[in-house]
Structures are given as C-alpha cells and as structure tokens.
Amino acid sequence: MLVRDSAATAFLDAAKDAGLLIVGSLGHGGFTGLLLGSTSSQVTHHAPCPVLVDRPQSGT
Numbered sequence: 001m002l003v004r005d006s007a008a009t010a011f012l013d014a015a016k017d018a019g020l021l022i023v024g025s026l027g028h029g030g031f032t033g034l035l036l037g038s039t040s041s042q043v044t045h046h047a048p049c050p051v052l053v054d055r056p057q058s059g060t
Contacts, residue, residue: 008042015047022052 003010015021025040036044036053044051 007039008046011039011043012046012048015043015049018049020050020052021047022054025053025055 005013011021011023021043023040023043025037035041040051040053044053
C-alpha cells in the first residue's frame with residue numbers, strides 16, 4: 001500500500017484498531033541512548049494503543 005503522508009500520521013492511522021504498534025528507532029543524534037527519532041516519539045505520545053519501540057543493539 002502506498003501512503004502519501006508523514007510516517008507518524010500513517011502509523012497512527014493504521015493503529016486505530018490495533019492492539020499493539022511496533023516501530024523502530026535508529027537513535028541518531030548526540031544522545032543515542034536517550035532520544036527517540038521524531039516518528040517514534042510522535043507515535044508513542046499519540047497512539048491509541050500500546051507502542052513498542054525496537055532499537056538496534058549498540059555496536060551494530
């Protein structure tokens with residue numbers, strides 16, 4: 001499916017009837033271990049269901 005919207009908006013729309021939303025976060029930035037990306041941050045604050053943020057292991 002092609003979605004012409006921001007990633008966060010597309011995830012939030014898809015999560016309307018979901019029991020769990022899983023998103024990834026690459027953690028770019030100076031405080032990699034502390035910050036979420038913009039999409040995962042928006043989704044965790046606005047999702048209508050629980051959100052799991054999956055991050056890569058450090059050093060990979």
